[in-house]
Amino acid sequence: MTTGAAVIPSDELLVRRYLRGDVFAFEQLVERYTPALFNLAYRLTQDRGEAEQVVQETFIRALGALKRVRTDLPLKPWLLQITLNLCRTLHHKQRPLTFSDLSRDDNGEIELADDAPLPHDWAEREETRALVRRALSELPPAYQAVLTLRYNEDLSYEDIARVLALPLNTVRTHLFRAKAQLRSHLVEWMRDEPTIMAQQRAHKMDE
Amino acid sequence: MTCETAELFLDTYLAGALPLERRAEVDAHLRACETCRARVNEFAALDDFLSELPRAVVPTQLSARIQQQVRAHAKQRHVGHALSLAFVTLCSSLLFAWMASDTWDALQDRVAWEYVSWLLSVPEVFWRHPSEMLAGFADFAPLSRIILTTASALTTAWLLRYMIAEFRPPMQRLS
Numbered sequence: 001m002t003t004g005a006a007v008i009p010s011d012e013l014l015v016r017r018y019l020r021g022d023v024f025a026f027e028q029l030v031e032r033y034t035p036a037l038f039n040l041a042y043r044l045t046q047d048r049g050e051a052e053q054v055v056q057e058t059f060i061r062a063l064g065a066l067k068r069v070r071t072d073l074p075l076k077p078w079l080l081q082i083t084l085n086l087c088r089t090l091h092h093k094q095r096p097l098t099f100s101d102l103s104r105d106d107n108g109e110i111e112l113a114d115d116a117p118l119p120h121d122w123a124e125r126e127e128t129r130a131l132v133r134r135a136l137s138e139l140p141p142a143y144q145a146v147l148t149l150r151y152n153e154d155l156s157y158e159d160i161a162r163v164l165a166l167p168l169n170t171v172r173t174h175l176f177r178a179k180a181q182l183r184s185h186l187v188e189w190m191r192d193e194p195t196i197m198a199q200q201r202a203h204k205m206d207e
Numbered sequence: 208m209t210c211e212t213a214e215l216f217l218d219t220y221l222a223g224a225l226p227l228e229r230r231a232e233v234d235a236h237l238r239a240c241e242t243c244r245a246r247v248n249e250f251a252a253l254d255d256f257l258s259e260l261p262r263a264v265v266p267t268q269l270s271a272r273i274q275q276q277v278r279a280h281a282k283q284r285h286v287g288h289a290l291s292l293a294f295v296t297l298c299s300s301l302l303f304a305w306m307a308s309d310t311w312d313a314l315q316d317r318v319a320w321e322y323v324s325w326l327l328s329v330p331e332v333f334w335r336h337p338s339e340m341l342a343g344f345a346d347f348a349p350l351s352r353i354i355l356t357t358a359s360a361l362t363t364a365w366l367l368r369y370m371i372a373e374f375r376p377p378m379q380r381l382s
Binding site for chain 1: 214215216217218219224245249250252253254255256257258259260262263265266269270272273274276277278280281284
């Protein structure tokens with residue numbers, strides 16, 4: 001029995017087709033990976049225009065370098081790595097993106113996660129999803145990138161380590177600390193929530 | 208296992224990707240440490256929220272714009288490549304023409320052909336003293352010139368084959 005579903009060509013096949021002179025095969029890869037690359041670039045640069053530039057440059061670089069890479073290795077981590085390196089270069093002067101000593105804040109002191117407990121029903125609350133989203137956008141860009149690679153792109157620890165050019169244990173530490181910091185934000189906001197709600201109510205009454 | 212070591216493995220523990228032995232160590236720590244136990248539960252819920260997070264919204268037409276750029280870039284590279292190939296092929300053909308004309312002139316000499324036909328009539332002499340025989344031949348057409356003529360002919364043919372492949376129209380989109 002045959003199904004009508006179209007067979008999606010693998011990355012490896014598309015790369016091989018491109019290397020034989022089929023530019024359309026590369027265009028399919030552009031279509032496939034633009035969302036992932038844009039997401040990472042946006043998390044790192046926090047600027048849509050810059051992120052767009054980085055994604056364009058990523059594909060142009062990949063175009064020239066594809067002949068020299070091994071086609072049997074996964075393409076996605078390699079593309080993400082180019083994007084990440086371009087973001088690093090772009091921000092080199094203005095705002096360096098450091099992945100190696102993320103645990104230290106500007107004063108060189110190790111950040112301590114807020115150990116206060118979250119409200120028992122935090123996961124069931126309606127506003128939690130929006131708060132998690134906001135907390136993510138307030139993390140240092142490098143932490144956002146680590147979480148993006150793990151949760152949006154579903155990369156293995158090994159692949160994340162390869163993309164970030166960091167040892168595996170450092171990746172594990174970063175993931176833990178990113179989540180600990182995210183949790184701290186949630187603790188802080190949920191603790192302040194009664195005050196915020198009261199302020200909002202007062203604001204409404206004033207109107 | 209200390210809390211700090213356990214923290215290092217919590218993420219992998221939650222993903223269920225920890226080797227059995229290490230998993231048992233983390234389990235033992237979790238049974239003993241209430242703080243880490245609470246942390247694991249919170250992180251598990253946080254994992255669910257993070258997995259659901261949408262990607263940043265891609266600007267409209269970004270893929271199409273990049274595809275256009277890629278096409279232009281590929282065309283530019285293609286033209287550059289084809290032009291340099293054409294230049295090298297031309298140089299190689301000129302070298303071949305120059306070498307071949309001199310070699311041809313030398314071989315026009317009647318004495319040269321008489322020497323060749325004598326060589327062919329006594330092949331055993333050739334096999335006995337190959338270097339002397341070749342040196343005799345080189346008096347009419349220097350051996351280096353013959354080698355260069357052959358090499359430049361082969362190079363030109365090889366480059367021509369590449370040129371034909373390069374100028375062939377690109378493959379059509381597969382439906």
